[in-house]
Amino acid sequence: MSELSKLTIAEARDAMRAGDVTSVEITEACVSAIEGADALGAFVHKTPEIALEQAKAADARIKSGDAPAMCGIPLGIKDLFCTKGVASQAASNILEGFKPEYESTITQNLWDAGAVMLGKLNMDEFAMGSSNETSAYGNAVNPWKRAGDDAELTPGGSSGGSASAVAGDLCLAATGTDTGGSIRQPAAFTGITGLKPTYGRCSRWGVVAFASSLDQAGPMTKTVRDAAIMLQSMAGHDAKDSTSADLPLPDFEAALTGDIRGKKIGIPKEYRMDGMPEEIEKLWQEGTEMLRSAGAEIVDISLPHTKYALPAYYVIAPAEASSNLARYDGVRYGHRAKLAEGDGIEQMYQKTRAEGFGHEVKRRVMIGTYVLSAGFYDAYYNRARRVRALIKKDFDDVFAAGVDSILTPATPSAAFGLGEMADADPVQMYLNDVFTVTVNLAGLPGIAVPTGVNAHGLPLGLQLIGRPWQEDELLNAAYALESAAGFVSKPAKWW
Template identity: 85%
Template sequence: MSDLSKMKVAEARDALRAGDVTSLELTEACLSAIEGAGALGAFVHKTPEIARAQAAAADARIKAGDAPSLCGIPMGIKDLFCTKGVPSQSASRILEGFKPEYESTVTSQLFDAGAVMLGKLNMDEFAMGSSNETSTYGNAVNPWRRDGDDTALTPGGSSGGSASAVAADLCLAATGTDTGGSIRQPAAFTGITGIKPTYGRCSRWGIVAFASSLDQAGPMTKDVRDAAILLQAMCGHDPKDSTSADLPVPDFEAMLTGDIRGKTIGIPREYRMDGMSAEIDALWTQGVDMLRDAGAKIVDISLPHTKYALPTYYVIAPAEASSNLARYDGVRYGHRATLASGEGINDMYEKTRAEGFGPEVQRRVMVGTYVLSAGFYDAYYNKARKVRTLIKKDFEDAFAAGVDAILTPATPSPAFGLGEMKDADPVQMYLNDVFTVTVNLAGLPGVTVPTGLDSKGLPLGLQLIGRPWEEGDLLNTAYALEQAAGFAAKPAKWW
C-alpha cells in the first residue's frame, strides 16, 4: 500500500474504475505518507476525517458506475482556497482561526468531480513570495537535494507546499495559484508539471485575492496528462466571478496526441538574459531541438517590451494587493490586536496589521499604497498599465504572425537554498519571476514541463506559452516536449 501514493492521476483513475484499488486505500497511503513527511512542511492543516469520508463516498460512486475523472483521487489544496469549515489562512497570522462558511468555486468543482481533500498546503503569505519563506507556518522544503549536499532547498513559491507535496508523492495532485509565476516556478524547482490557464478560465471566487487582474488558479501534477485531467475539472464559467469566461471547456486530455507537426514555436530573443545559468541556456537549446525533431517549425521572435515586465509587475501587483488587503483591519474577522487603555480605532488598524502581516506583505502593501497615492498615480501606476498593454501586444503580434506557442526557460536557475537570499536585496528574489510575469501581465496560458537535471542533480524546467483560451493545444505541445525529454527522475527520500 505504501507505493499507492506514487501513482499518477490517470493511472489511479483507471485502477479505481477497474476495481484494482479503492479510494480509501489510496487515501490511507497518502495520509501515511503525509504523517512521515513533517520535515517538508508541505501540509499545514490535515483533514483525515474529511478525506476518509470523501473517499468512502467516491468508492460508492465508482461502484454505482458514476465515476467522473477525479472520482476518488486524493489531492492537496493550497491554503489560499477557501474550504468550508477548514482553516483557510493564506499562510498569514492575520487570518489565524478563520474557517470559511463557504467553499471556493474551484474546490466545489473538484469535490463534485469526486476528488478527495487530504488537507491544506503551505504557501507564501498571501501568495507573496518566490521561495515559501514568508509563511506564518514556517518554510516548506523541497524534497530534492543537491548531490552530496544536505542543504535544505526552496520548493519555490508561492505554491511551494503544493509543489513539495506532489514531488514527494504525498498526494497525487494539488491546486496552486499563479500571480506572477507561483505555479510554474515551483513546478520547475521540484520536477513536476504546472499550468497557469488563461486569465478567466478558472473562477477566482473563494480564492483569497492578491492581485485581482493577475491571479489564476491551476493544477500542479506529476505529468502533463494529469494536468489536463485536473484542469478540466477546475475550469468553467462562474456567474459569481465577473472575470470568469463564459466559454465551453474542451476535453483537454483527449487533445493529447503528441503530434505537433506543422506547429510553429517561437523563441524570443529577449529571454536570453545576463546572469542566466549556462545550464538553463543549454536546456533551452535542447528543448528547441526536441520540438524541432518532433516536427515543429522553430522561428526567432521578438518580444521587445520584455525588459519592462518585472518593474511593471512590481508596480501593478503591489497596487492591487494594497487595495485587496485593506479589508484585513481587525474589525470583521481574523486577528485583532489588543489595545491599551485610551487607544482608538486607528491604533487598532495599525497594531493589527503590524502584528498580522509579515515583512514581505508589509513591503508590498506600502509600495502599492505609494504608487496609488496622489502625485504618484500617473508617474507609476498609470505608466505601468500602459506598458502592460504593450507587453500584451507583443504576444498578440507574435501569435498573429503565425506562432502557435513560445518556448522559454521557466526559471533563471535551479532551486536555491532556504535562507540564501534572506539578507539580499529583495530585487534578487523578484528576479526569479523574470520569465513568468509576462504571461500573467498578458493574461495568457503558460505551462512548465520538467526537462532535465543540472550538474548537481536538481530538476530544471522549460516553459511553454500559448494562445489565449487554447490550453488544449498548449498542453499537447507540452506533452510532445515531455515525451521527447523523457524526464523520470524522482527525489531520493531523506525526510
C-alpha cells in the first residue's frame, strides 16, 4: 500500500483510468506516509478528512469517464496559498489562527480538476529564505543525507516543505512559489523537478504576497512529465489578477517529444562564478554534452548584467515586501498583541509586528522601507529597477539571436546542513539565489531538473531558462535533459 505514494502523477493517472487502483487507495497511502514522517517537518496542517472526501468524488468522476489528468491526484499545498477554511499562515506567527473564507485561484483550479488536498506544507516565513529555517513551525528537513553522516540537511527554501514532501514520497506532487528561486533551488537540493512559469502564466490571486512583481507559483513534481500535467491545471487567465496573462494555453504534455534536434541552447559565460565548486562545473559540462548528444546546437552567450542581479533583487524584493507586509497590523485578522493600559493604535501595531514577524522578515522589511524612503528612493530603488530592465534586455537580445533555451547550474552547491549558515553573514545565504534571481527579474520561465549526485551522494540539479510564454518548448528541452541524465536516485528512508 505504501508503495502507492511513490507513483508519479502520470503513473497514478493511467492506473486509475485502467481501474487498477483508486484515488482513495493512493490518498490513504499518502495519509499514512505523512503520519509517519513528522521528522521531516514537511506537513504543518494535515487535512486527511478533506483528502478522503475529495478522493471519493474523484473516483466517481473517473468512473463516469469525465476526468481531467489531475483528477484523483493527492497533492501538498504550500502554506502561502489561501485554502478555504484551512489554516493559511505563510509560516508566520502574525497569521496565527487565520483561516481564509476563500480559495486561491490556483488551488481552486486544481480542485476543479479533481485533485486532492492532503494538507499544507512548511516554508520559510512569508517565503523569505533559502533554507526553510525561518518558519514559525520550525525547520523542514531534507529526506536526503550525506553518505555516512547523520546531520540533518536543508531541503532549500522557501518551498522547503513542498520539496521535502515530494522527495520523501509523502505526496505525488506539490505547489510551490518562486520569487527568487524558491521552487528551483529546493527542487535541486532534493532531487525533484521544479518549474517556475513565465510571470503572469499562473494567477497570484489568493497567494500571500512577498514581492508582487516577482512572485510566481508553479508545480514541484517527481518528473518533467508531471510538471507539464500539473501546470496545465494550475495555469490560465484570471480576471481577479491584473498581472495574469490572457493567452491560450498550449498542451504542455503533448509537447514532450524529447526531440531537440536543431534547437539552440545557450551557455552564459557570466554564470562561471569565481570559486564555483568543481562538482557543479562538472555537472554543467556533462549536461551540456547530454544536450549536444541529443542534437541541440550549443552556443556560448553573454548576459553582461548578471553580476548586478543579486544586488538589484535584494533591493526590489524587500521594497515590495515592506509595502505588502504593511497590511499585517493585528486589526482585522491574525495575531494581535496584548496591550497595556493606555496603549493606543500605534503601540498595538508596534507590539503586534514585533511579536508576529520573525527575524528575517523584520530584516527585509527594514531594508525595503529604507530603500523606499525619500532620500534613498532614487539611489537604490529606481537604480535597481533600471538594472532590472538591463537584465531583461540581455535575455531579450539572446533570444532574438535565435537561442531557444539557456542551460545553467541551479544552485552553487548541494544541500547544506541545517544551522550551518546560522552565524554567517546573511549575504552568504542570499548567494544561494545567484543562478536563479535573474529569471524572476526578467519574468522568464525556468526549470530545475535533477541530473546527478555529488561526492557525498546528494542530488544536484541543472536549470534551463526558456523564452517567455514558451513553457512547452522549455519542458521539452528539460524532458530531453531528464531522459539523457537518467536520474533515478531516491533518499534512503531514515524518518
